[in-house]
Amino acid sequence: MSLKAEIAACRICAEHLPHGVRPVASFSSTARLLIIGQAPGSKVHESGIPWDDASGDRLREWAGLSKDEMYDPARVALVPMGFCYPGKASGGDKPPRPECAATWHERVMAELPQDRLTLLVGTYAQRAYLPQTRNWTMAERVRRYREFQPDFIPLPHPAWRSTLFMRQHPWFEEDLLPVLRDGVAAALRGD
Known part of the structure; x- marks a missing residue:
């Protein structure tokens, strides 16, 4: 059985998922751009398409990605920390189930090219x-993004709350987004 088929059949944390099991991930051995987010939200759980919501629209805008580019698994791997929708909590969604990344991430990473750019979207991925940055704030990680290049670029989660983040941290749009777009374009070209 392929790794993708094993992930699709996963039921490790089914008892903790109030809306059922529906692993959502996309990857291939040629994807030189990897986007690691938190976990699917309710809309993505329904559609089965990663980042198929307003957050995905904003992330594509930040990264300079078209939908066709983002959803081409030969070029872009979409691997959240938790593959299934964890359900709602006060103030947003529940955290990704810890069993998921512990079970699958190492195996998925082994299938991807070593020479890749990884976007770490949100606190869980970072x-x-x-x-080494566990005790930093997310804003500090994102502000110090150059320290993690060329392998990683940390980003805030592109939910509606990111508007406030961008307002409080104008350097994000002025400094980081051009670097992000250049890095994404280079990864898609295979540079």
């Missing part, structure tokens, strides 16, 4: 892949 804490997992930049463990």
Whole structure:
């Protein structure tokens, strides 16, 4: 059974998922851009398409990606920290289930090219892949993005709340977004 088929059949945390199991991830051995987010939201759970919501629209805008580019698994891997919708909590969605990344991420990463750009979208992805920054604020990680290049670019989650983040941190749009777009374009070209 392929890794994708194993992930699709996963039921490890089914008892903790109030809306059922529907793993959502997309990747291939040629994807040189990897986007690691939190977990699917309710709209993505319904459609089965990663980032198929307003957050995805904003993320594509930030990264300079078209829908066709983002949803081409030969070029872009979409691998959240949790593959299934965890349900609602006060103030947003519940955190991604920890079993998911522990079970699948190492195996998925082994299938991807070593030479890739990884966008770490939100605190959960940043804490997992930049463990030395666990005690930093998300804003500090994002502000110090150059320290993690060329492998990683940390980003805030592109939910509606990111509007406030961008207002409070004008350097994000002025400094980071041009670097992000250049890095994404280079990864898509295979540079």
